[in-house]
Amino acid sequence: MQISTREKIIELLTEAGDGFVSGETLAKKLNCSRAAVWKHMEELRKEGFELEAVRKKGYRIKGTGDKVTKNEIRYGLGTKRLARNIHYRETIDSTQRLAHQLVQEGCPDGTLVIAEQQTGGRGRLRRSWYSPKYTGIWMSIVLRPDLPPQMAPPFTLIAAVAVAQAIEETAGIVPEIKWPNDLLIGGKKCAGILTELEADTDRIQAVITGIGINVNETDFPDPLKSIATSLSLASGKKVKRALLIQRILEKLEKYEEIYLQNGFAPLKILWESYANVAGKKITAHTLKGDISGSAVGITDDGVLQLEGEDGQMHAIYSADIEIER
Template sequence: MNYKILKLLKDSGEDFVSGQKISEEFGVSRAAIWKHINIIKEAGYEIEAISRKGYRIISSPDILTFGEIKNFLTTKYIGKNIIHYESISSTNSKAKELAEMNEEHGTVIVSEEQTLGRGRLGRNWVSPKYKGIWMSIILRPNIITQNASLITLVGAAAVQRAIKKMGIETSIKWPNDIVIDSKKVCGILTEMSGEIDHINYLIMGIGINVNLEEEDIPIELKESATSLKLETGKYIDRKLLLANILNEFEDLYNDFVLNGNIKETIDICREKSILIGREIQLVNRGKVKIAKAVDISDKGELIIENDQGIIEHIVSGEVSIRGIYGYGK
């Protein structure tokens, strides 16, 4: 009921909507309408109420509900079902729980705060309230399991393009980080449930440091992490950025999963790569090697030249670059 009243008020723009009209529209009493209006106010909406005129919205809170981003969305299914939380331990954990209960493809779980946010390799992800985008997307792609890792590149390309639409240039650290000036602003964690020849579902978790201040970033991460606001000096519209990501992701995802075309994604990851041409440290299954990143293949692999001059194609691994993320100076 709160959402329906909110939608009615939003659709009316700057015009007042009378309590009588709302009452007739939803078949509830004027007293009940008043209670719902107060609940909506408690959620952060500023609502003007004038006797004999009714109600209208003056301002909306900075929250990432479907109602707040739907006017920016152009997708057909990604993000059409957004499950919003004020605070949650981990959006990926909740998404996996919901996926096991057959929640629909394209559902987005978003929280204003994560108390136990996770990055790759079990690392913690700091997720302060109302300052970032902490979300997970439930996906059920009809692709072979060997190609599942490409979905991470689709996510990275989509986030890069979405941030660029906000007027901010970023780079991609293969396969799952978005960086600015050698500091991380976004990480992507993709988890899969499936068998050898079948994917039950994928969960793509995306965490973006949007409007974090200096004090929000732990001391031990200040040299390796930043936020869009810290880098630009400007407050970033989280609602528009979230919608941009979902729009860009659906386009690239459809191109890959439905059309079998990964070229645009690879082109973006290659063009915006922070690795290509640089010396890197690659950690894979506990083994460390120093190599030069040469290219990203048409299959999304990182192509490296090892210290013996031999070319190798890397499917996964933890990559560090000299001068970034603590590898060398």
Template sequence: NLSMKDKILQHFLQSKGEPISGQQLADELGISRTAIWKHLQTLQEEGYKFITIKKKGYQLVAAPDRVDAAKISSFLKTKRFGYSIHYFEEIDSTQSYAQKLARQGAEDGTVIIAEEQTGGKGRMQRIWHSAKGKGIWMTVIIRPNILPHQAPQLTLVAAVSVVMAMKSLYQNFTPEIKWPNDILINGKKCAGILTEMLAEMDRVDGLLIGIGINTNHELDDFPEDIQSIATSIAIEEKKKVDRAELVAEILKNLEHFTDEYVENGFTSIKTLWEEHSGTIGKRIKASTIRETIEGQAIGITDEGVLEILLDDGQVKKVYSADIEI
């Protein structure tokens, strides 16, 4: 699905800094050397830098810090997910755009990703701050064969996918899932997930898995009102994040765990979720639309519902709430 320009770029990204002969590239892609040169000009205008090395060809010496299709593709290890990528410098919300694409029949694993969101959405009309170039702001359209009541479990599948991608790429911190959709590092929010559904009464047409991750923020890149509750991977890892690499790792996990869920049910996902959860076993306060419940979080059910043990010994099930630990 990549454009010719992106295909050329991908060759350079995969060559790991080695020069590539213009003739060889032209032959491989079936276009003229002049066409190659023109695409390189366009890439230069976008911020990529090439130098010419005598008798060897072109060498990529600098790339802009972007999460575009070619960059993500160069890390991709999936069967289906991430082969259709819609990239934007700026968008209101990847979630709204995904909704349009999904209605038009976008394939399973289509990705919408942007450098900046001007109207990023959290749950219940809340704002999701999406600073330019600092994070991963993406929606993945998935089309698993499930029933509408199963949809909330896919939020947990997504949380497991994100947290395990972080664990495999970074060593200096331990991310924890806070039920149902937050990922915290040292008690501060680093990522949030928003799942929306396109469905009829008895059939799911598609799910929009919105994933927001603070990757390269310094503390003052956050608006003041969330500086005490938010963090980024770069702050915790003490190193800048290659966003495209993390996106590819998340897509790999999301594909794998969604397939696992559809084939074998929720059991293995539930175990993984509980292993990475910072909620289970803790005393919490859960605010639902109707009431506030205090007690000990004892686990999630096979439906992905949170169970809270109240002080009077009663066990309450919570389907949707905000949790304070």
């Protein structure tokens, strides 16, 4: 992987911690002029880094602003494979659309597409997804596991666990997972996951996981007001998006590895600790009609088991779930 000069600067300043690094030292290590160092610093400031410059001492990092640029995400990221390749956009139609294009162009495993805003964000069944600028997380992650297509369904559940845990750690609130792909706080949606495949008939080429999270929105337009919330509205404080993204990527990488080695069963317990349907009366709206009954739980393959009112057991692969409260 090629490291840019700016990434190298972040690395050097990070290594120095609270200490200063002189412009001279930076210029020497980067093999450039001090004027060039200064220019890079200006660019990093524009990307949201709070850089302190003190005469005769040099530079140090004070903190990062709330943008989700490449450097913001890389600075402090503890992954081995995920997001080593990042495509960042201020505005995009849909991060899923670009991720599919990158897959066609042969992008590596772990590629991340992230945008400050989506103008055509979408969820399951091509429903639109509200994605305003700078307040939420709108990203798509390309994984390239060597698996047959029928092994793909648990990826949605694995991503849901990674997002739920990361929210818990960074925002201090515990979201509920609504099978298969929504996260709720107080019954309102705060995040959604969209897992799509590109595949040969017998082999996955790429799992493209889209993750949308309402983070720092303070309000929602009318049709969404009653059904959507943000982490900020729920917790009463602003959440640093880059930090939340890093925790998600780290957990997703770890849980994908567990899945590839041991299957979904060991992750099921974790998933169940966030899930809200088991034992509840629900109606599953599927593409082939509605089924009402009692949610028993999910199988080791991630399929929802529903005991119908007729006493029959139904295996639900995908549906909109309505929980009777």
